[in-house]
Amino acid sequence: MLQAAWLALTDIWTPPFRAVLWKSLALTLALLILIWFGLQALVVMFADWPSQPWIQTSVAVVTGFGLVVGLAFLIAPVSALMAGLFSDDIAAVVEATHYPQDPPGRGLPFFKGLAATLGFTATVILVNLVCLFLLLIPGVNLVAFFIGNGYLLGREFFEQAAARFRPVEAARELRRQNAGLVLAGGFVIALFLAIPILNLLTPLFATAFMTHLNKRVTGSRPVGN
DSSP states (O other): OHHHHHHHHHHTTSHHHHHHHHHHHHHHHHHHHHHHHHHHHHHHHHOOOTTOHHHHHHHHHHHHHHHHHHHHHHHHHHHHHHHHHHHHHHHHHHHHHHOTTSOOOOOOOHHHHHHHHHHHHHHHHHHHHHHHHGGGSTTHHHHHHHHHHHHHHHHHHHHHHHTTTSOHHHHHHHHHHTHHHHHHHHHHHHHHHTSTTGGGGHHHHHHHHHHHHHHHHTTOOOTTO
16 A cells, blocks of 8 residues: 555656646646635625724634635545546556556546536535534544545545446445455545645545555556566
8 A cells, every 4th residue: 555655646746647737736726716715705795894893803814714724624625526527537647657558447427427526525525514613622623534534535536446447336346345445545645635735636646546556456566566
């Protein structure tokens, strides 16, 4: 698993990944900026006290801090959404670069993949909203963040990688057969997600990592290893 994580980390910076890297990063940042301004406009709309400027200032400071914390938690669902848009491109690069001896995988049909992505993104948003509310309970919030995101992201990214080579139900069964390894891999993704700035690259890292992990559990090895 450590080798798979290292290969995924080094893959991100290679020339074949750069086109996907810039597109994914640009869309992730654009979406986060739109969410920021949208939430800020919403707060201003419902918190207008012209006769009490000190209240406005206090609310602006508190909400500004709250928005920063909220956006940090939104990285996970945004990553899930970006992964759905670029997972096939990323997986194809990993497969062609490290596993040229294997037949290439195939992505899901567009609308089926889109429906799965939106459903998964909604689930990740719900889990991270719960984690956000748990910020008031010291210690519990971090545990909830790692367990929730580790399980969900590990499951989804592994199944996406596996489904390129088998039916969706068979991909889920493969994930169940390797539940412990996939969960541990999910915790690695959650740890990556917790690192500021670097976490913007989560869709690329997680997809490449689980592509390597899927290959490993099915008996394939990268060229040169």
